Every structure is written in C-alpha cells, then in structure tokens.
Amino acid sequence: MRFNSPNQNRNAVGATDFLRRHDKLAALLPAVQRMASLQRDCAAVLPTAFAYCEILSFEGGVLVLSTPNAALAAKLKQQLPQLQEKLAHKGWQINNIRLKVQMMKSVSTPPVERRELSLPPTAVDSFAELSETLEPTAQNEKLIAALRAMVARRR
Numbered sequence: 001m002r003f004n005s006p007n008q009n010r011n012a013v014g015a016t017d018f019l020r021r022h023d024k025l026a027a028l029l030p031a032v033q034r035m036a037s038l039q040r041d042c043a044a045v046l047p048t049a050f051a052y053c054e055i056l057s058f059e060g061g062v063l064v065l066s067t068p069n070a071a072l073a074a075k076l077k078q079q080l081p082q083l084q085e086k087l088a089h090k091g092w093q094i095n096n097i098r099l100k101v102q103m104m105k106s107v108s109t110p111p112v113e114r115r116e117l118s119l120p121p122t123a124v125d126s127f128a129e130l131s132e133t134l135e136p137t138a139q140n141e142k143l144i145a146a147l148r149a150m151v152a153r154r155r
Contacts, residue, residue, distance in 0.1 A: 038063075038092065045086045049076050061095035063087075066102040073099045124154045 020026055035055055042065075043050045052072060056064040067073040080097045087094050119127075131147035134140045 034058075038087075041087060041090050041092065042083065045083050046076070046079055049079055056100060058094075061093055063094050063097045064100060065097065066100050068101070068103065070101050073101050119154055124151055127151050127154075 018025070020029065035058065038058060039055050042053075042055065049072070052068050053076065054066045056066050058064070065076070067076060077099060080099075084094050084097055127147050128151045131144050131151065134144050134147075136144065
C-alpha cells in the first residue's frame with residue numbers, strides 16, 4: 001500500500017470507509033493509520049530524500065524502507081541516524097532502520113500532444129525570399145535547400 005500517492009485523499013477515505021464497514025478488516029485500520037502517520041513523519045524529517053521512499057514494515061522496533069535505486073539508498077543511509085533521532089523525539093521507538101532497494105511502479109504521465117508549427121504567410125514569404133537572395137556557395141547549399149523545402153511544405 002502506498003501512503004504518499006498523488007490520489008492519497010480520495011483513496012485514503014475510500015480505504016478507511018471500507019475498513020470500518022467490515023468487522024474483520026476493521027482491526028487493520030489502526031495499523032494503517034499508524035503506518036500513514038509514520039510515513040508523514042519520515043517525509044517531514046527528510047522531505048527531499050524521502051520523496052521516492054516507502055515504508056515496507058515497522059515491527060519490533062525495526063523500520064524497513066524501500067528505495068527505488070542504490071544511489072538513493074546510499075544517500076539515505078547517511079541520513080539514517082538523523083532520521084532515527086528525530087523520529088525518537090516524535091515518540092517512535094525505532095531501534096534499527098533497514099533499506100531495501102526495490103523497483104517501484106512509476107507514475108505514468110499522459111502523452112504530450114504534438115503541435116504543428118504554423119507560420120503566417122508573411123513569414124513563409126520571407127523565408128522564400130531569403131532562399132532566393134542567399135549567395136549560392138557550397139556552405140549555403142544545404143541551408144538554401146532546407147529553406148526551399150520548408151517553403152514548399154508550408155505553401
């Protein structure tokens with residue numbers, strides 16, 4: 001379960017309502033709220049380093065965090081004593097923090113719409129005039145050909 005997802009509010013309300021309605025699953029609600037609270041506290045202590053991390057488990061004083069890659073795990077490992085100390089000040093009894101590198105499902109971004117460049121007729125005429133007035137040297141040959149091709153496409 002991901003506690004810091006973009007749709008956190010909508011999913012969290014739906015999940016808590018679901019857990020409250022079912023008597024057998026209602027016992028999970030305090031554990032879910034505790035994990036969400038711990039996730040928020042960790043993110044408050046290390047906001048940039050913890051943006052891509054998640055809590056996997058917290059049992060027996062051992063906090064297990066997942067990281068998406070080894071580079072982030074190495075950076076986070078340097079900050080673990082600070083994290084442990086600040087969480088202790090907030091009332092969390094953490095004896096050890098372990099890191100696990102795990103590939104996480106990436107949030108997919110919608111495809112970007114491709115826009116076609118539109119040039120006003122005066123611009124196309126100016127490019128046509130430029131292609132005619134450029135000196136026909138070996139250096140300008142490719143530029144003149146590109147300008148003429150662009151003008152032909154736009155007309």
